[in-house]
Amino acid sequence: SQTIHQWPATLVQPVGSPLSLECTVEGTSNPNLYWYRQAAGRGLQLLFYSVGIGQISSEVPQNLSASRPQDRQFILSSKKLLLSDSGFYLCAWSVNSLVGYTFGSGTRLTVV
């Protein structure tokens, strides 16, 4: 069966520090991978999605970047965090949107 792992669960980082959140998927090949952020009053905002290794599409201009070094690994990064980067970050995978997405358990990031 397919599983998705996301870590860490919580993270407190100072402003200006770097960020690396990792997401891995097991039990499937060539999944579509997504990073979402849930911020207060903003719902689930799509940040990045990837349809294959090295293929990253950015949905919104921001202080973050994403990379997919392996087929089932998706990394969200920042060189210098801002206070506005605080939020709940969710990784998801899908074969296609007809079957919906499967989400990871999320990372609560607080930038102080």
Next chain:
Amino acid sequence: DQQVKQNSPSLSVQEGRISILNCDYTNSMFDYFLWYKKYPAEGPTFLISISSIKDKNEDGRFTVFLNKSAKHLSLHIVPSQPGDSAVYFCAASALVTDKLIFGTGTRLQVFP
């Protein structure tokens, strides 16, 4: 520009009664719609979906209705149970893009 909107941020319903959650969308290219349920500090989980060729889909206590002319969908939960208390997100997809666009969410509270 919020393409998927949930105008009610919260809803409170008595146990046993019907819960109706509403969602509006603006993009006429959307042809597949889903509802997700989310508990605090967890990733969303898929609940029910409907394609644009249908106007109703039912799964147990959950029914989703789609009104394409009004660009409106709703989720009915009958009867509501305390365990249904969560944040509900509607999501829409244009299958050619394979991306899910989420609404801002509605927090449902079912009280005894």
